[in-house]
Amino acid sequence: MTKVNSQTYSLFYLQDKGRFVKFSAPTSAYIIYKSFRINLLTGTRENIEVQDFLSRLEDIKLFNNFDNAHVFHLFYEVGYIVENCEELAKENIPLAMEFVYQNSAMFDLPKSGEVPTPEPVQYPSFKKYKQQFRKGREKLLNGDCYQFNLTSPFFFKFSQSFSPEDFIGKVWKNKNKIGAFAHCTFVSELNQLFLSNSPECLFQFKRSPTPTIYSMPIKGTEAVLSNGDRNKAWQKLKSCKKNEAELFMITDLVRNDLTRIQLSPSIICAKKQALNVPGIVHQFSIVKTHAMRGLNLLQVIKGLFPGGSITGAPKRNVLKILKSLEGYDRGFYCGSTVAIHKNMKAASINIRSCELDFGSLEMKYCSGGGITLGSNEASEFDETYAKMESFLQLLKV
Template identity: 40%
Template sequence: MLSGAKEARAYYKDHYIDLLTGESHEFAVEGWLSLLNFPVAEHPIEKRVVHLFYELGFLFENLSEEIMSTDLLAINIEYTKREELQINPDHKKIILSLKSAPHYHDYEKQFQKGHKELTEGNCYQFNLTGEYTYDFEDDIEAEDFISALWKDPKKRGAFASATYIEHFEQLFLSNSPECLFRYEGGMLSTMPIKGTMKRNTDDPREIKSLWKELVLDKKSEGELFMIADLLRNDLCRIDLPRAIVTRKKAMLLVPGLIHQYSEIKVPLSQHVTLKNILEKIFPGGSITGAPKKRVMQILKKLESRSRGFYCGSTLLFSKGQIEASINIRSSVVDFKKRSLSYQAGGGITLLSQPQHEFLEMTYKHDSYIDTLTL
């Protein structure tokens, strides 16, 4: 756990807020991005957390007109202390009351509009998402949510994170299993997830049966290979054109679900900067689609909302290593409104059926909410 923030800023398109003082300053977000122009092989700050919000990706794709002045684009926090996280085993039980959820009728309309873009050749895959909102009781605190997620290591994602921002009175809580990139020892890797099936138990026989079914599913395979190829090309554009797929199709188990993923790696030369990497691969292809720029424009019209923290990335820095998640299975908990916002979705291809995709979205919703509340 990191604590004792010495600098904390929230960046918007044309200003930033000092999260320690509450003061607002005129400042273009490009100025902050220039500060990320340091070689990843020599990154200078270890006790640092960076949250990149989905809409920042429009800037990297030269679509800044799609960014609203109210869109939060990044949070940068530098800490002074690293200590062991203390979990409260007697934390208050998280009880959530559903306030709103995607309706199938509305989802099907979005699906059909997006599917038309596929049939007309404007894209090859798009990741359609929906939003769920919940209310919770006044006595529930940020520590209760964090303890609920951290109490069972078997249910915690490999890239789980939690950041409470006092200025906003919000908790950014993620149980992400997905890696945007990992840098270590001169090697950059990424791990796109595509393909999902619901599982009811940890029984190896059920897992083996479901995995066999998932491996043979042509829609899931095409979805995974398409995004793996997109990311291989993204990695090649960063530095040396030597990115290779090191795992073509592998199993990943998360609470209530079985996924498949690929792994792609590329060696980096000493001069490659963090900004170089982010410009080429953020936001992740698995939560946008292909081709990325066109799909992001399509999704902006289909979804009619900002994704924000969801589908953004959380970067953690340690000596000789940088890890960046993709913030799926993630929520924003607002203690002013006593509300929780959670978003979920999935990739749509020509072979997709709206009923199946809507059901997959609910499975991903259940995986996260059940982890917090059961």
């Protein structure tokens, strides 16, 4: 077993500055399960339930400023609690992690270290995917849902050890390929790195000039064979009625989610825009609503989490359907990471994300896509692989 000497820290990309901020020296650190939590600083188990953790989010008033950084990793499965499907949540898997940091400073990425190319251990098969797809399609035909986001895990193994900083430097070596909501947390007590190169936000809170909450759902994907083909790929994606319907459906869902936070009407301020990431092009919308005084983090999470783009519509039904279809725990992937520090109040949707264990040198990466009645099983399976390959490109020289 390889033990990394780094201390626990979190990095968040500040797109307007083109740099990362580093939060370090945690004064509290917890991993939260359904019926208990583990204090990562002391190793003690405490009988604090996940509902108590969520209730404490009410104390995070978004109109206030916070000198100490608060970082919350909401794993996908805590969405079962938020959406009142508590029976779906297992007792023995993490639902969230919570950190309060004492120090913050701008951070220059380390030079790329020696990180070997990960070897595939387990990939999803088309046979299994086809079965999941067809069972899900029956739910669409029965009217149980209108869209669901079907995902699959990929497992990798590295042949030699390296540091979290080596990996971070490798993934984010090219500044042009850093996602707008890129971030990571290295948890020294677990010897694990949770990294996301996400381009997608669950929400952003802006206090001025007018208090506003924004959300940016992403739906629709087209592979790009080379940079010269980007415009061609975008024109193909933009003209696809299936992808358009998928984006508009989730945009409406997010619009409704934003409205129910404080019963303040939301509006679509950008629709069907292009988003370029390594090897693929997406389309997205931007939705916003007015934020009123007294707004707290729990209200926002109850309104928006888990994100509509990585679940489907209607959200609660889809959570139950996906639980029966996928057969694995998404965990960090498709969850959201919330960063609260001074004027920074935002949350990602953790697509393009991995969990890396430095003890076993194993990495889990997941990807997927939205399924409607207009979807083709082979095309959707190819899209799942294209998104995985997009992330692996970041690890290549």
